Amino acid sequence: MEDNLKIAKNYNPKEFEDRLYETWINKKYFTPEVDESKKPYTIMMPPPNITGHLHMGHALDNTLQDILIRWKRMSGYEALWLPGTDHASIATEVKVENELISQGYDKKEMGREAFLEKVWEWSDKYRARIKGQLTKLGVSADWTRESFTMDENLNKAVREVFVRLYNKGLIYQGNRIINWCPKCMTAISDAEIEYSEKAGHFWHIKYPVKDSNEEFIIATTRPETMLGDVAVAVNPEDDRYKHLIGKTLILPLVNKEIPIIADDYVDKEFGTGCVKITPAHDPNDFAVGERHNLPKIVVMNEDGTMNSLAGKYEGMDRYDARREIVKDLEEMGFLVKIEDHTHNVGTHDRCSTVVEPLLSKQWFVKMQPLADPAIDAVRSGKVNFVPDRFSKIYFNWMENIQDWCISRQLWWGHRIPVWYCKDCNELTVQNETPDKCSKCGSQNIEQDNDVLDTWFSSALWPFSTLGWPDKTEDLKYFYPTNTLVTGYDIIFFWVARMVFSGIEQLGEIPFEHVLVHGLVRDSEGRKMSKSLGNGIDPLEIIDEYGADALRFTLATGNSPGNDMRFYMERVEASRNFANKIWNASRFVLMNIDESIVEEYKDNAKDFRNSADKWILSKFNTVVREVEENLEKFEIGIAAGKVNDFIWSELCDWYIELVKPRLYGEERSTKAAVYDTIMHVLKGSLKLLHPFMPFITEEIYTNITNEETITTSQWPVYSDDLTFTDDVKAMEYVISAIKVLRNVRAEMNVPNSRKASIMVIPSSDEAKNAFEEGKAYFEKLASASEVVFIAKSEVPNDAVSAIIEGGELYMPLDDLVDKEKEIERLTKEKEKLEKEVERVNKKLSNQGFVSKAPEAVIAEEKDKQKKYQEMLDKVLERLNSYRG
Template sequence: MGKPELAKGYEPGDVEAKWSEHWEANRTFTPDMDAEGDPYSIVIPPPNVTGVLHMGHALNLTLQDVLCRYQRQRGRKVLWIPGTDHAGIATQNVVERELKKEGLTRDDLGREKFLERVWTWREDKGGTILNQIRRMGASVDWTRECFTFDDQRAKAVRKVFVELYKAGLIYKGDYIINWCNRCHTALADDEVEHEPKPGKLHYVRYELADGSGDLTIATTRPETMLADTAIAVNPEDDRFNQLIGKEAVLPLVGRRLPIIGDKYVDIEFGTGCLKVTPAHDMNDWELGRKHGLDVLSVLDEDGNINENAPEQYQGLSAVEARKLILEELETAGHLVRIEEHEHKVGVCYRCKSVIEPHVSTQWFVSMKPLAEKARAAVPSKTQIYPEHWTKTYYEWLDNIRDWCISRQIWWGHRIPAWTCEECGELIVAETDPTTCTKCGSSNLSQDEDVLDTWFSSALWPFSTMGWPDKSRELETFYPTSVLITGFDILFFWVARMMMMGLQFMDEIPFHDVYIHALVRDENGKKMSKSTGNVIDPIEMVDKYGTDSTRFTLCAFAAMGRDIKLSEARIEGYRHFVNKIWNAARFALMNLPEQAPEQTPDVAQASGLANQWILHRIEEVKDEVDRTLKSYRFNEYAQTMYRFIWNEFCDWYLEMIKPALYGEDEQAKAATQEVLRTVLAETLTLLHPVMPFVTQEIWSVLPGTPVEDIATAPSPVRREECRRPEVVEAMELFQGIVSAARNIRTELHIEPQVKLDMLVRTVSDQDKTVIEVNTELIRFLARIDNVEARPDLTAPKASGSAVVRGNEIYMPLEGKVDFEAELARLDKKFTKLEKDLGGVEKKLGNQGFVNNAPAEVVEKEKAKRDTMREERDKLAALRERIQSVMQ
């Protein structure tokens, strides 16, 4: 058996594929239901089956995986359930677009054949995002993969629908809903996105029916005036309140409209008079119900004028009708004026078509009773992080409207309601009925609509665990430990899961909710394809490796703060992976092929380097626990980065070279064991965020307790290794070595030039530290002789520094050409002053500051600040050299 080795360079692609296959084949992340350990569970926010991974997904997966891997190390029984959402509207749109290329529509196929076509699409192409989740190294239990439209989820959906219906919490009725003319379906309020769009405010004159005058009304949608059924004024508006109870005449139509009073009317907006169109405006619908107004709809499901409007408008699109109406109003003398007006327009969250308020018969969930329970559970049972999202959660629940759950599409859970064609009886049942429960007829027709996709995903925390069956998973892992998700689905999904969990499990679905931030581009702008600033996580994985991508996201995931991401940052952390790899190669080259059978007690190891690193690894263990238990992911990543790069690599590995290369076999063996132990524990602590590189190194590291780092326990605690006095000694040691290196660097002294060091010490303790570690100081600082005592006299022409009160001197006479060095610094200083003057002149130009893009101005300011700092350092160095020469 040869000495274990790592390749010279780390190639992430091969390593990642190997270990991903290993973990899945060995069911590494499938929990043993009979094992000991407290349960810990997470359900993945199910991405749309039509989707591909974006940076928000990558961040979400990374944070969840960090927690799951960490909790496994702590001995907990971890279940992380993967799955996808059937995404009713989005998936149907994808398949319909494919059909369109063939010259077909869903109606040409019929419902049954169309659904077969969608299932085929799902089998062929619906696994893309699941494979991308694998690429991100997610340690999910693939044996429990779920789909919101599979048989088990269908069973759960039906039971929930029927029970809510029987409890009077689901009802069917006429209501104004958001209608997408493109998707031909109703949308919930949450599925409508409001975008600012330029528009016009049209001022139209309505004459009073008694001939005593007229009213002018401002509207952004003159075509809907065909459906006006009232005029509203504020009863506190002295301009118009005397008209309440009278009638106005609808221009072009001639219908008489009652003038009503309601405080809802904004006295300041428009003219203070409001036309009321209950069928085509959400707020007007509420006014209409309050005042008992007629509901007249003049738009059909395609957004065209229907038969309820005068004949000349019927069949026209809304845009065409608006043009004709404005022409006729102007001809008749009713169009007063038109003004430019920007307003927010609702669009479909899927196809971006403009939403049309539409009155139709739909299924609804009565939300207030469910919302009250969900509100009371936060924060008494469920804590939301960051805390400020709790207020947003409350505001939505306090102002909640009933949830329209029916959708006029075919891909989805069909509503389990049947109507008897003989007697009209409505039957809602978990299993398909064959006869009418009232008259016994078999002539039954099922409701054509399907349920809103969010209805099935609201059951996700317990339906994925086998509900409505009584499963061991439910008994063991529900409620889940934490939900990690984006703020944009706090209402769509999080609040509804809370409602359904409390209603059907009589328990919250999760103890904690962590709302992660947005991933933006390096300038803080939202990523979008139209802007061209999207960073594809899979491209980054291909280019820099999964570990680099994951670590970058984790390192910038500060709670409540958006992430400014750039490819350069990911590339930077690729260098960190290389640093870890090279450190491991160095360790393996200096460790025995096999760990000793009788493992020595590392706590007994002597030497500053060994005792210091053992103390520091104990502090790092504390920090990892603190940061991950409190969801401080960025602090966790920064802790590992600083320890590995700045301490383990830059100091410890350098300090132990004399022991590893020396002739003292006992010191060498002790150092080897400390090196092996600290490297193994560091890999374990880093593994949650960098699973692949840590596993590859672990697989060849001798003496590891288990074959797979993913199943390795958290490193043991060694309280006896905590030595605060060693930290003080190390700080003095580092300060002395750094001072010597800085003097050599500042004065451009070549490495081959021999230097001595004199230290005027301030205490016997510091003197002892220097004397005990003299050989190590000489090795790392590259100096010949070190002398330390309290009565030293400062030599002339020497570089100097002060470390914790100890004065350090390095005699430079005959070692440095001070005149040449001053000339070099003067030349550099002059050039810097000139360049700085140019930048300051640019920033002093108000035209540039006011007109240039903000990011350009900020870059110039950063350049100015850097130049000023460098100039000040050069000036200080010149002064030091001049003082040495005196």
């Protein structure tokens, strides 16, 4: 019969994972339709950047989304999981430019159009690669709706939003402090800056007060910016400087007068209580400068060299200028001291260049009018963070929001839809490319060279992908979406921007729930990185263990908002779990007689016994609990419960409990087992499917006549499958068997040695349970017989155990050869006594205790406790044998 099984003898995911995925796509199981008779459920895939391989963080993020979408699809929703990729303007441009440099090409010599052709080639290649990687993971995304942030319809949405915000006065062009990369020569976002502790200095510099013997001592970490100082600020309540407010200082090296101003920004307890103000090179100084109407002097070029306003330092790199300035300050007597200082230094994550705060003319979005409704959406509960603690990060950023710099000095990206008239200087801002100036009619117009920040287009992702600004059927049906799954590191860079964009453009929130997950770290808790060499390629794991094992490892190791450690041992455990399911399913198929199934198809349920009702009830309970866990996004807990039920209740207990009936001759009881085990097995595969889609599909389609498990009905809790009395009866039996097994294991009794089991039940209910379960004791606890006795009939020489429902006794002679056991235990006693003596001697040695590290001493104390406990047990056993 085994040779005729449809399920292969050995579990080998390579034999079916790719085949099944191709079938799913061909059958369009993941392509929902607009169906007003059904509820939609929508998740937008956070679009990965087209800059290379997906990493373990992507694997976690997409596994969680796939679990949710498969669950909802099986629950009867029109479930849309829309996939796509992000053009990642600066990251991609850097990658392509570096590749071209290695080939001997220069971006500027190529020109914009030729360079963009190369970027599109890169884009096509890596988008295909990313899709291939995601399909290996088994994501049930609707690839017919796949989107790319540079698609024409998404570009149309970007232009529409820019024009709307501009016309509303929420987009403006202005000179403000931005993050500037001197190497890439562009403004960058906060998300593209990596901070690390670096050794530096505080240079303490004298600033003389004009016409006075007094002087200010200013400490700075960037002496080169002092060339752009326009004031020195003190706290208005600082008594040390009140008399000097309004006077002027002489700026060293530059030899010009700058005012002493009062501003609450200055912390009078920090340092000397006075701060140099350089509005063009520091964001805090810029704000002070705005309040006091101070000039803004830029002393640095965009490439990080000093400009003409830097005087004798013109043309020097910023760090060369720093060294010269410090040297000159020292020679002229202005340098007071140099103090070592470790501080956070921000570098561009793409080229590792130190970022320069710089005054620059850029395009900005006025944020406060957009932030307020977005704050209200979370406060009112329309948008919910899971876990809720992450709403604090959201509020902290949104309530202290600054205007958003959206222009980038790049070629790859959404070009800003602004045209400048060279004749009358008029700006034309519109969706379509104009052919003439909107004011004077001149055709001498030129489009802004800059592109928009990548986050500008990704902020529109929940609705631009559905066809907005066109009023499509998809947009009407699938928006607002339901759940966003993302990491905690981009809550303000992306999540917040999607919230305010959705509310501003459509008047509705973009999603109801934001499920926040943590990072996947290595087994030591370190962040995976190239520099540490501890990264793990998801594709390599899939190749060796299968996608299901990787997915289940990520699911069971995850709890909302928390980082997880990745252990290869857990991947192996997940694969073992898959193997367990595979073998159990094969066993079921091997032992089902279709003629009996047909004979009892209408009344098999009538022949169920307590074991059948117990497993049905336990399965019913896990159905309810898993549903509740998934509703609360407790995905790891849900996965653990499915694992525990299948491994323990179904495989280790029910299948073992019913083997005598399966191997027996009674056709009616076999029918009851078949009916029960198929109901539970099919339902268990459905519960497991969102977590392990491939193995569940392969087994399910081979044990049923159904085409697929992906669109099968999700199990539903039923009061009709709750058998309280039978569950209690079986729990009596199972707990007793567990106790008996433990006793035999502790005494090293082999399974082949049978023992009589004497029971003193605590109630008639328990006695009935043990009576019905006699066969289980014989099969699973190596019982030679099960007899009920009174307390007075307990033999003197018996091993006892207290269980739920009564007391158990086993004659000692049935379990062991007493003389041999005494001999063995005596040797064990002597061995343990030596260990106890050794560790006691060590801990009583004052030389050891005074010199050894605390951890070593603690370890020895743990050994002392362990060996003593083991010795006590051996002595107890010996005493019982000797009487």
